Amino acid sequence: MFISYPNEVKYIIGKLKDNGFEGFLVGGSVRNSLLSLAPKDFDITTNALPEDVIRIFDKTIPTGLKHGTVTVMENSIPFEITTYRIDGEYKDNRRPEDVTFVSSLKEDLARRDFTINAFAYNETDGLMDYFNGINDLNSKLIRAVGDANKRFQEDALRMLRAIRFSCQLGFTIEKSTLDAIKKNSELILNISSERIREEFLKIITSPYPTSGLRLLNSTGILNHILPELQATVDFDQKTPYHNKDVFEHTLSVVEMVPNKVHLRLAALFHDIAKPPCFFIGEDGHGHFYNHQNIGAEMCVSILKRLTFDNDTINKASILVKEHMNILFNPSDAALKRLINRVSIDLVFDLFKLQRADILSSAPPFKVLSDLDYMEKRTKEILESSEPLSKNSLKVNGKVIMDSLNLKPSKEVGVILDYLMDMVLEDPNLNNEHTLISLATEYYKKRNDNDL
Template sequence: MFIPNDVKMILDTLKSNGYEAYIVGGSIRDFINGTLLPKDYDIATNALTGDVIKLFDKTVPTGIKHGTVTVMISGEGFEVTTYRIDGEYLDNRRPEGVIFVSNLKQDLARRDFTINAMAFNEQQGVIDYFGGIEDLNNKTIRAVGEPNKRFQEDALRMLRAIRFAARLDFEIEEKTLKAISENSNLILNISSERTRDELCKMLVSNSSTKALMLLEETRLLEFILPELQKTVGFNQKNPHHDKDVFQHSLAVVENCPRSLNLRIAGLLHDIAKPLCFTMDENGIGHFYGHDKKGAILSEQILKRLKFDNQSVCKIRILVKEHMNVLAKPTDASVKRLINRVGVDLLGDLFALQRADALGSYLPEIRLGEIHKMEERTLAILESKVPISIKDIAVKGEDLISEFSLKPGKEIGAMLKFLLDKVLENPELNSKDELLAMIYDEYME
């Protein structure tokens, strides 16, 4: 196994002073599996934190209570943790305390999955007490020891199991999978931020579809995204769709580029369809207004999961606008779309619309329409015609000065009125012309 010089120095320093020292965890998994060059190298030792601090010039006491000291070398930090076993778990997330031990096997036995419970140093090679290498070879995610105990200790491990299965394209071992289903309600004890982070990693993994299917199979979905659970098996009864709403949403996510906000928008773009379903006299299903209702619902979901405000805003716009594909787009309608969406988000919108079309039945016609929209949008942007309020020749202060008005909502309404006129006819964009229109419309 390749060991960076700084990591080797830490191991050698501990060993030369009479202590055991091993690289542990995911770096060994990734190296053996050959999927990724390890990024993080965590070190376990029988040395106590005080001993570690004495041995190295610069350390940071990042987790003394849990036996972790960060050794700083050339500005980079490496976590060194004393062998330990965990105390009682009362919140399904963190132990109340830890007990330091001198035995490596005891330390490895507390870890989540066999593929993460291996150790390595140059003298002894790989230490594998729990069959991690065999499970790597068999592409299996298996809990260390009793699965129910592992997940009751830390419910976040259920999401980690699914994330690893998706990222590595592994299968979850039968007892481990059953234990996730049996303990799925415990995910409610995990913070929204932790849940969000795992979900995001799944969505940009090698197989987001596999991850989402496993979330549904294990009942985690109904606790994390109950709104999405309602789309499972929802028959659209529409000739444009050959999948239920859930399966269609998974296809859209898979068809999206691996941009996080774009994939979240793909997951949520039809989230309101079960709420908006109607059926006409011919037995055809319709979902009028699901884009607008979905935008509101998406914002509620993302805020619940503690997404940042900028991401919430962008995803809401994408969900709200995903249906705006025009068969015969006019310049004015495209300008209004650009104004609503924003230039920076247009590429994501068209990518979402293409993914939506590809996830539907017979997508060719809609793909052609999206292509026309993109071409017309690009032509308008290159022409430098006015497309937003900041581009028109009259400003708010001009209206205030010219008509002795006070700042307020009325000024905004006037500017929007002028923008609509200019979008229809760019030649009207002169100060005198626009002020005259305001006089005619509002002042007479």
């Protein structure tokens, strides 16, 4: 078996060997190579101590000496080299208090999370597979190395990693490993929001996001990290417009939207407020009035808790807030206002979310034709370069102040908003002379009404 890796890695492993030490490519890069996937990082493990590595190589960075890691720079590329080690006691379900350096590669690989990540390789010794990782790779199984309970109690983030690998690779989690996740799910509360976010993000942007979300639910982790989403599980909508509970409907929408972070998140949270907004109307059906606005607020709160960046939070919450706005025979002005509220960058993502929402509901999908018209006409409006925002008006605040002899005030903004509304209705009004006349007339009426 031959695995290709960069010349820099060959050089590092060769130089370790020339100095009397072992060197192996280890972990995910070996796994990905065996799966014919592009490796992302090339990590190296060795029996050389950190001080030996620093002595052998010219350019090094002591990135984690306590845990035996030194970064070696070759051709301006960083490569992490870690000394064989066994971990000491884990007191926070995340990191060992200390490590002990060892001379045995097998001992080092025994501390790793899953058998498919416990490979080591170099061109001289070939593939080192002490824990039957090849069998699990061929069987498409995620299996903990050794005692699964111990692995997850050492590092609770490994439970999320198991689910992430499962939905990234399309693998099944082996039964005893899955049972251990269920047993230890509460330990995820000991993991920082930042690390949870990193794994959760990889789950929802994986090729099989709904598989990951179902695993989060069935293992109990979902209830700990997203109790708001857990509340949608088995929630009967009691409406003829839906043939799925809120959770299953949500999963269907997530699966249908394109793989963009803000769009997957918007799909995940578009109906998050349905349980708290639910009531039975006089017609005997379930209703969820204002769930889109409350859902947008919940989306912001959840994503802040998970430490997402502000841009992603803003985009996802806008889409959640606007997802119910499917307009019947809308005027151009109404579509332009929608474009303004959502933004040109997001409006077609909104249409994708709305389409997935419709197709994940109960047939017949009557409003699809309305959405088709909205999307078609929006494209035409944008292609025509019609004015959409106050920046595109042929007058600005200074012109208005000079023409009406006004000082800077809120009144100027009110007048510009009025002019923008008029131009949205009729783009032909967007010339300086007409706008000044409209502004003068509007300002006079406002003052007359105040008398």
